[in-house]
Amino acid sequence: MTDREQYAPGPANVARIQKDGEKWTLVLVRELRHSPEKVWEAITDPAHLREWAPFDADGSLATAGATVKLTTVGAPVPHATETTVTRAEAPKLLEYKWGAFDTRWELEAFAGGTRLTLWANIGRRFISMGAAGWHICFDVLDRLLNGTPIGRMVGPDAAKFGGWQRLNAEYAKQFGIEAPNWPSQDGSRVVSQGGSKNNV
Amino acid sequence: MKIKVTTLYVDDQEKALRFYTDVLGFAKKADFSQGPYRWLTVASPEEPDGVELQLALNNNPAARTYQQALFQQNQPAIMFFTDNIKSDHERIKALGAEFTMPPTDVTASTIAMLKDTCGNLVQLTQLKRW
Numbered sequence: 001m002t003d004r005e006q007y008a009p010g011p012a013n014v015a016r017i018q019k020d021g022e023k024w025t026l027v028l029v030r031e032l033r034h035s036p037e038k039v040w041e042a043i044t045d046p047a048h049l050r051e052w053a054p055f056d057a058d059g060s061l062a063t064a065g066a067t068v069k070l071t072t073v074g075a076p077v078p079h080a081t082e083t084t085v086t087r088a089e090a091p092k093l094l095e096y097k098w099g100a101f102d103t104r105w106e107l108e109a110f111a112g113g114t115r116l117t118l119w120a121n122i123g124r125r126f127i128s129m130g131a132a133g134w135h136i137c138f139d140v141l142d143r144l145l146n147g148t149p150i151g152r153m154v155g156p157d158a159a160k161f162g163g164w165q166r167l168n169a170e171y172a173k174q175f176g177i178e179a180p181n182w183p184s185q186d187g188s189r190v191v192s193q194g195g196s197k198n199n200v
Numbered sequence: 201m202k203i204k205v206t207t208l209y210v211d212d213q214e215k216a217l218r219f220y221t222d223v224l225g226f227a228k229k230a231d232f233s234q235g236p237y238r239w240l241t242v243a244s245p246e247e248p249d250g251v252e253l254q255l256a257l258n259n260n261p262a263a264r265t266y267q268q269a270l271f272q273q274n275q276p277a278i279m280f281f282t283d284n285i286k287s288d289h290e291r292i293k294a295l296g297a298e299f300t301m302p303p304t305d306v307t308a309s310t311i312a313m314l315k316d317t318c319g320n321l322v323q324l325t326q327l328k329r330w
Contacts, residue, residue, distance in 0.1 A: 054235050075237040081259065099236020099259070126233040133234075155234060 004150040009163040012170035015131035036107040040091035052141040054154040064088040074155020132167035209258035210318035216255040276323035285326035
């Protein structure tokens with residue numbers, strides 16, 4: 001079996017939620033055994049992003065003011081959003097929007113490596129899915145930096161994969177929300193009746 | 201092949217979901233997201249496995265231009281059929297929706313038009329029996 005086939009994510013302990021009243025922000029922290037400079041390159045350079053991130057960028061994110069098109073990989077219809085990098089302080093702080101989500105990265109030198117923190121204000125409804133997806137992306141990033149890449153796992157690659165389903169359910173439980181609907185394996189979709197009042 | 205989904209651009213998916221369920225009376229069918237993308241559909245409770253209406257965010261310039269042009273030219277962005285336009289008009293109006301045209305006789309049908317609060321005009325149509 002390849003490393004990719006053998007990969008299974010660990011327990012759901014990478015993501016947490018920061019609550020400000022009704023506004024929930026997803027926070028993920030990951031300690032990496034590489035310098036902030038190397039991690040900075042991995043989160044800003046399009047060629048590196050293509051190896052692990054849930055979007056493709058058509059330019060570098062490393063400069064404040066840069067306008068970059070971010071294409072969601074594997075979305076059900078082609079989906080791209082344009083963003084302007086609002087803060088880029090190499091190799092410490094990066095801020096931009098992904099669609100409507102504020103996305104903030106902090107890199108902190110830590111015991112010879114980097115403590116990487118991501119804040120993403122994705123909506124509460126899908127926050128466990130975001131946690132599961134980024135959790136796996138961070139694992140893939142870690143292996144990429146270690147020189148043993150297992151290949152990007154996003155979109156359909158992540159969703160069909162049992163580890164993602166488990167993480168989604170575990171994070172939903174931890175966050176006290178219902179796990180969001182997801183198309184089932186036979187291609188049909190879960191039907192939920194009624195409006196959005198209960199789980200917005 | 202089947203015709204399974206038709207897409208309607210809206211300026212706010214959450215607001216659209218409330219309008220199309222709470223006011224018009226459709227039921228949420230699919231709702232999932234990937235990153236900033238959200239796939240959201242509703243279906244008629246009279247036809248739960250029928251055609252789904254996808255409420256898509258108009259976050260690209262072409263979609264916005266198209267939506268605004270249709271609206272300004274008084275063109276419906278979507279049309280629903282009903283067996284009782286009079287009662288639907290009363291029901292939907294009572295829930296606070298703004299009609300730009302009350303039920304009106306036209307060739308072969310009775311039509312009404314209302315605003316969906318998300319940038320669109322919606323036409324209700326009841327076919328006449330001959």
